[in-house]
Amino acid sequence: MNTIDGGVTTPKGFKATGTHCGIKKERLDLAMIYSERPAIAACAYTQNKMRAAPIELMIQRHSDKLQAFIINSGNANAITGPQGMKDAIAMSEMAAKALSLDPVHVGVASTGVIGRFLPMDKMVPGIESIAAQLGSGREYDHRANMAILTTDKTIKEAACQVTLKDGTVVTIAGMAKGSGMISPSMKTKHATTLSFVTSDAVLTKAPEWKWQECINKSFNMINVDGDQSTNDISVFMANGAAGGKPVDDNPEYWNGVLYVLQSLAKQVVLDGEGATKLIELKVTGAKNDREARTTGRWIISSSLVKTAIFGADPNFGRVLAALGNSGSEFDIDKLKLTIGSNGDEVVLFEGGVPQVKPCSETEVKARRLLSDHNISMHLELGVGNGQAEAWGCDLTYEYVKINAEYTT
Amino acid sequence: MNTIDGGVTTPKGFKATGTHCGIKKERLDLAMIYSERPAIAACAYTQNKMRAAPIELMIQRHSDKLQAFIINSGNANAITGPQGMKDAIAMSEMAAKALSLDPVHVGVASTGVIGRFLPMDKMVPGIESIAAQLGSGREYDHRANMAILTTDKTIKEAACQVTLKDGTVVTIAGMAKGSGMISPSMKTKHATTLSFVTSDAVLTKAPEWKWQECINKSFNMINVDGDQSTNDISVFMANGAAGGKPVDDNPEYWNGVLYVLQSLAKQVVLDGEGATKLIELKVTGAKNDREARTTGRWIISSSLVKTAIFGADPNFGRVLAALGNSGSEFDIDKLKLTIGSNGDEVVLFEGGVPQVKPCSETEVKARRLLSDHNISMHLELGVGNGQAEAWGCDLTYEYVKINAEYTT
Numbered sequence: 035m036n037t038i039d040g041g042v043t044t045p046k047g048f049k050a051t052g053t054h055c056g057i058k059k060e061r062l063d064l065a066m067i068y069s070e071r072p073a074i075a076a077c078a079y080t081q082n083k084m085r086a087a088p089i090e091l092m093i094q095r096h097s098d099k100l101q102a103f104i105i106n107s108g109n110a111n112a113i114t115g116p117q118g119m120k121d122a123i124a125m126s127e128m129a130a131k132a133l134s135l136d137p138v139h140v141g142v143a144s145t146g147v148i149g150r151f152l153p154m155d156k157m158v159p160g161i162e163s164i165a166a167q168l169g170s171g172r173e174y175d176h177r178a179n180m181a182i183l184t185t186d187k188t189i190k191e192a193a194c195q196v197t198l199k200d201g202t203v204v205t206i207a208g209m210a211k212g213s214g215m216i217s218p219s220m221k222t223k224h225a226t227t228l229s230f231v232t233s234d235a236v237l238t239k240a241p242e243w244k245w246q247e248c249i250n251k252s253f254n255m256i257n258v259d260g261d262q263s264t265n266d267i268s269v270f271m272a273n274g275a276a277g278g279k280p281v282d283d284n285p286e287y288w289n290g291v292l293y294v295l296q297s298l299a300k301q302v303v304l305d306g307e308g309a310t311k312l313i314e315l316k317v318t319g320a321k322n323d324r325e326a327r328t329t330g331r332w333i334i335s336s337s338l339v340k341t342a343i344f345g346a347d348p349n350f351g352r353v354l355a356a357l358g359n360s361g362s363e364f365d366i367d368k369l370k371l372t373i374g375s376n377g378d379e380v381v382l383f384e385g386g387v388p389q390v391k392p393c394s395e396t397e398v399k400a401r402r403l404l405s406d407h408n409i410s411m412h413l414e415l416g417v418g419n420g421q422a423e424a425w426g427c428d429l430t431y432e433y434v435k436i437n438a439e440y441t442t
Numbered sequence: 443m444n445t446i447d448g449g450v451t452t453p454k455g456f457k458a459t460g461t462h463c464g465i466k467k468e469r470l471d472l473a474m475i476y477s478e479r480p481a482i483a484a485c486a487y488t489q490n491k492m493r494a495a496p497i498e499l500m501i502q503r504h505s506d507k508l509q510a511f512i513i514n515s516g517n518a519n520a521i522t523g524p525q526g527m528k529d530a531i532a533m534s535e536m537a538a539k540a541l542s543l544d545p546v547h548v549g550v551a552s553t554g555v556i557g558r559f560l561p562m563d564k565m566v567p568g569i570e571s572i573a574a575q576l577g578s579g580r581e582y583d584h585r586a587n588m589a590i591l592t593t594d595k596t597i598k599e600a601a602c603q604v605t606l607k608d609g610t611v612v613t614i615a616g617m618a619k620g621s622g623m624i625s626p627s628m629k630t631k632h633a634t635t636l637s638f639v640t641s642d643a644v645l646t647k648a649p650e651w652k653w654q655e656c657i658n659k660s661f662n663m664i665n666v667d668g669d670q671s672t673n674d675i676s677v678f679m680a681n682g683a684a685g686g687k688p689v690d691d692n693p694e695y696w697n698g699v700l701y702v703l704q705s706l707a708k709q710v711v712l713d714g715e716g717a718t719k720l721i722e723l724k725v726t727g728a729k730n731d732r733e734a735r736t737t738g739r740w741i742i743s744s745s746l747v748k749t750a751i752f753g754a755d756p757n758f759g760r761v762l763a764a765l766g767n768s769g770s771e772f773d774i775d776k777l778k779l780t781i782g783s784n785g786d787e788v789v790l791f792e793g794g795v796p797q798v799k800p801c802s803e804t805e806v807k808a809r810r811l812l813s814d815h816n817i818s819m820h821l822e823l824g825v826g827n828g829q830a831e832a833w834g835c836d837l838t839y840e841y842v843k844i845n846a847e848y849t850t
Contacts, residue, residue, distance in 0.1 A: 082763060082766035082767050083765075083766040083767075083769065083770075083772070084762050084763055084765060084766025084767075085766070110759075112759065112763075113758075113759055113762050113763075113791070113796070114795070114796075115774070115794040115795045116794070117795075147759070148757075148759025148760070148762075148763065149757075149758060149759040149762075149791075149796045150796070150800070259745040259746060260668065260743075260744070260745055261744050261745060261746045261760070261763060261764065261767070262763075262766075262767045263763065264759075264762075264763050264766060335668075336668070336669050337667040337668055337669060337745070337841075337845070338667060338669045338845055341841075341842055341845030341846045342845065342846070344842065344846045345845070345846030345847055347846070349556075350521075350557060351518075351520065351521055351555070351556025351557040351672075352556070352669070354492050354521050354556075354557075355490060355492055355520075355521075355556065355669060355670075355671065355672050356669065357491075357492060358490035358491040358492025358493070358670075358672060359490050359491075359492075359669070359670045361491065362491075364491070366521075366523070383521070383557075386523040386524070387522070387523045387525075388521070388522075388557045388558070392558070429842060429845075430842060430846075431839050431842050431843070433745075433749075433842075434749055434752065434837060434838060434839050434841070434842060435839070437745070437746055437749030437750065437753070437837075438749045438750070438752045438753030438755070438838075439753055
């Protein structure tokens with residue numbers, strides 16, 4: 035697997051773009067992705083019962099082939115009743131018409147403020163014109179990326195290439211948005227972070243199980259604020275344009291997909307509302323992988339852990355208290371908590387007792403390590419072979435500001 | 443039931459006080475409660491698996507009679523290994539010796555920083571002298587109250603009297619502390635908020651079931667930051683000094699107990715770290731009481747709801763998104779969300795659609811109501827008769843400050 039500089043139009047046969055239709059005042063707010071041939075698809079959706087209209091529509095249709103996606107930002111079309119559902123269907127139908135496709139092959143996603151009707155008067159001309167503006171290349175990737183952002187400060191994209199045994203080079207690329215209301219727990223068929231992964235590999239059927247496995251190890255292991263959105267969706271589209279053998283069961287290929295997803299997920303956390311630090315947590319020695327994942331999610335979701343990291347405070351007690359709340363099994367005598375940054379590390383807890391005394395040299399070092407923007411944490415539970423990785427960010431004044439002032 | 447001005451020594455036969463032994467720099471840090479006769483007791487403890495040493499000791503002993511309690515603040519004696527357990531036992535044994543009691547009848551609780559050993563050199567003389575300083579009356583209540591605080595800005599106490607049918611007047615009084623790491627989910631026998639309720643009523647046996655029921659409707663329905671502590675404990679002690687008939691099954695008596703607990707729980711939330719507003723949420727129409735409680739806890743725990751309230755933003759979408767995450771059943775067409783303050787209210791969502799348009803008169807009114815310090819919220823789910831009340835606070839800059847700067 036080689037990582038490359040690329041975006042959603044880097045895999046063969048994909049086009050995309052972004053435009054401004056008027057939902058937002060000035061910024062781009064409407065994106066389209068298009069594949070020249072039908073693509074095998076898999077989607078993962080939010081498990082929030084208060085699902086947005088576009089999510090509801092996608093679940094009802096359950097298409098295992100998609101050829102285009104229409105996405106708006108600035109308005110989530112969530113909790114908008116029957117009118118919201120009509121609008122989501124209209125988005126899909128208008129995009130299908132402009133592209134001469136069956137609406138069932140055109141996906142819809144929305145992100146933004148909840149509880150407001152979409153301004154269809156602005157969207158109709160927007161959707162009609164965007165289809166004519168599609169193109170391939172980094173400029174088009176960039177426009178599509180920009181058009182799906184809300185409170186995000188930066189675009190998120192990742193891409194890689196895998197060379198199959200027959201010599202075929204397949205490309206996997208993705209874009210994502212997400213900054214707040216980030217605590218995804220997406221399930222295929224029934225995941226407001228949006229993410230779109232395109233690929234030109236050949237697949238023979240919708241890879242729902244593989245996609246779920248990749249989502250479980252990426253987007254489902256990140257947390258900004260503990261609030262799972264009404265609009266989360268993660269989309270995979272593979273159009274086969276690169277040719278070569280099918281990759282359904284090719285582990286190297288799925289490692290590539292996982293790389294793209296994990297890269298996007300980390301970029302979302304790093305751009306989490308108000309975030310100044312990325313926390314990369316590795317949990318090992320759990321009873322099983324499921325408990326490792328649960329523990330990881332509890333720790334990166336704890337407000338007290340997040341504020342401690344913001345304050346560069348080696349407060350291992352808050353980490354272990356969060357572990358205690360996760361309900362996962364651990365052996366206090368074999369428990370080991372290590373924090374680090376820049377390749378250096380400090381053990382905070384081991385052998386049943388704290389390893390850092392107040393005002394000691396070790397504590398000073400721990401504070402220095404925690405002052406970095408990229409914090410690694412390793413928690414060994416000492417009861418089994420289960421492991422997981424989770425990614426979170428700090429909780430800062432800026433988070434409160436953004437969310438107290440971001441208005442309905 | 444009559445509410446009265448009173449504290450833990452108002453019920454007959456109780457004494458208490460607080461002193462400074464040196465865990466904290468200047469403030470009181472050691473409290474004692476004492477009953478002149480053995481009291482029937484019930485305790486509820488944190489369900490966090492990372493239990494502090496004093497909690498572990500109390501669970502092991504499982505005493506249904508207590509005659510005294512020794513409590514320190516400034517150090518949680520949590521995650522302190524075998525040494526922590528030794529220290530907790532020593533606290534209980536020293537207090538028992540000073541009071542000429544069996545250690546099994548002397549409860550122990552700690553609150554403060556996690557992961558540091560208790561400074562026993564300071565605590566030994568403290569415990570030896572505090573027993574000689576016990577007394578009754580508001581001054582002694584106040585000293586005990588002060589000595590259990592950590593980041594709390596105010597003391598929390600409540601009291602009431604119930605006149606039994608035979609004319610006996612029994613008194614119920616309580617004190618509590620708690621400001622951060624507040625998301626209790628206490629269970630009797632296996633519940634860092636500390637609370638102590640004293641009463642002079644006669645009971646024939648430990649009221650564990652009744653106590654659990656009261657805790658479920660009070661402390662288990664509050665949330666400051668979602669982090670359940672390692673040290674939560676709620677203690678009930680009834681010494682029978684008022685005489686009269688046993689109150690084991692007297693609903694009026696248990697209403698009095700519930701009043702004291704709910705009052706204390708609300709005071710804890712109102713003094714939540716950085717809090718400027720109290721949110722009183724009523725959930726009705728749930729499938730059952732359990733789902734109503736779950737919904738209530740999810741909503742008051744949502745960072746996005748809490749920041750919206752801080753910003754006086756009538757963002758019903760965040761409330762409904764939190765409902766969706768709770769997993770509870772609801773009927774979107776029968777769902778109704780009302781917010782209010784000072785006896786006035788506004789419907790934010792009803793009949794499947796938002797009731798507040800941007801920049802409308804209603805929105806201006808909603809913002810005005812949300813600017814108050816005491817916010818009420820009512821959510822009708824429309825599927826059954828289950829109901830619950832929950833209490834939360836807003837998430838503010840000050841919360842971040844306190845927790846980024848509160849040091850290990």
